Amino acid sequence: MLRSHRASRLVRALPSTRRAAHDLTVLPSKPVISYGPAGRSAVSGHVATVFGATGFLGRYLIAKLAKGGTQVIVPFREEDEARHLRVTGDLGQIVPLEWDLRNEEQIRECVRHSDIVYNLVGRDYETKNFDYQSVHVKGAELIAQICAESPSVSRFVHVSHLNASVDSPSAFYRTKALGEEKVKKAFPNATIVRPGPMxxxxxxxxxxxxxxxxxxxxxxxxxxxxxVHVFDVAQALAILQASAPLPKTLSLPGPxxxxxxxxxxxxxxxxxxxxxxxxxxxxxxxxxxxxxxxxxxxxxxxxxxxxxxxxxxVKVPGDWESLGIVPDxxxxxxxxxxxxxxxxxxxxxxxxxxxxxxxxxxxxxx
Ligand SMILES: NC(=O)c1ccc[n+]([C@@H]2O[C@H](COP(=O)([O-])OP(=O)(O)OC[C@H]3O[C@@H](n4cnc5c(N)ncnc54)[C@H](OP(=O)(O)O)[C@@H]3O)[C@@H](O)[C@H]2O)c1
The missing domain is CATH 3.90.25 (UDP-galactose 4-epimerase; domain 1)
Structure with a gap:
């Protein structure tokens, strides 16, 4: 009797051992069950791939995802560029994988186990090997196509730009808009996120x-x-992991x-x-x-x-309220x-x- 009383007290003291309906998310690809203590050692049950993880926005998004117990696949081109991300999550939660934007096999490998994929890849300037078209249009389309073919990936979030427009005098904004169109065609349920300057x-x-x-x-x-504060954009992206169904387009200008x-x-x-x-x-x-x-x-x-x-x-109202975020x-x-x-x-x-x-x-x- 005493033992069972003690045991029930122990169970009450460990809230992580209790199960509730919100611990279970049923995705089209798989059921996701969260468990463990709250915080860094939690396991949300989600696996996310963040292309463009090594950039400015990437580190904040990964820190937020990993802090909530999501396992994050971190594709990198240069190993040193991903090193600082390892400590953002618990042991084994951050999984760096080498990739090239033109290599289908590597992209497939990066999304093999993920239920949500974020594409943050973008470049302000063109290089000898990658012009705007190959990064913002071809690259985005290839990632979206591979995610659409992958049995595990049920959500795709593509980060574009507030000013993306096919009529823009800037090739950067034009290719960002063309990339959005290609992504929507390849992955019709994709969410397009359009932040302002961060x-x-x-x-x-x-x-x-x-x-x-x-x-x-x-x-x-x-x-x-x-x-817009980079924390707020990262928070918005991290919230999308748990929300279902995802919105089609999110404009995120600063206030x-x-x-x-x-x-x-x-x-x-x-x-x-x-x-x-x-x-x-x-x-x-x-x-x-x-x-x-x-x-x-x-x-x-x-x-x-x-x-x-x-x-x-462009002057558009931000979609902050729907996410429950008050931007800084x-x-x-x-x-x-x-x-x-x-x-x-x-x-x-x-x-x-x-x-x-x-x-x-x-x-x-x-
Ligand atoms: N920063 C802003 O103010 C702002 C505003 C609105 C929208 N955005 C968009 O938000 C996204 C993230 O922005 P950010 O500021 O974090 O960008 P960033 O710091 O320039 O990082 C860009 C990321 O894309 C990757 N990348 C670029 N070209 C690549 C290529 N050819 N192959 C593979 N990976 C490549 C980079 O990888 P490496 O580290 O290997 O180069 C890096 O991880 C971008 O799409 C950007 O256009 C940014």
Missing amino acids: YGHEDKLLNNMAIWPILWKLNHGETQISP TSYTYESIMNLIQNLTYNAPSRAPTVPKPVALLLARAAQLVWWPTLSPDEVERRYLSD ELEHVAINYVRRYRSAANFAKPVEPRPHKAAGSYHVTE
């Missing part, structure tokens, strides 16, 4: 503005964008629209650095310089990126990412913006 520790937005302000003065800094100039003002005020005196370069000159810079072998501002600096983000305001979190650009004397100073420019005055009001 910021975070490793971004190419705030860091680049702080280091190269001259490159953001194109168009007199008047181009308007809706920057507020800013001009480049207002973001640079924000950075200057937060870093206590003097405003840049760099001149505004006319577009034809910027295009000429960008074309000349293509002769070097390291990535530089490409002519297509110059074109994009003149294109404001840039002004509230930017200090975390730009403090490193303060001088040693100013490093520990308080965060409040200087009185002559209140935080609220940075954003563009319509």
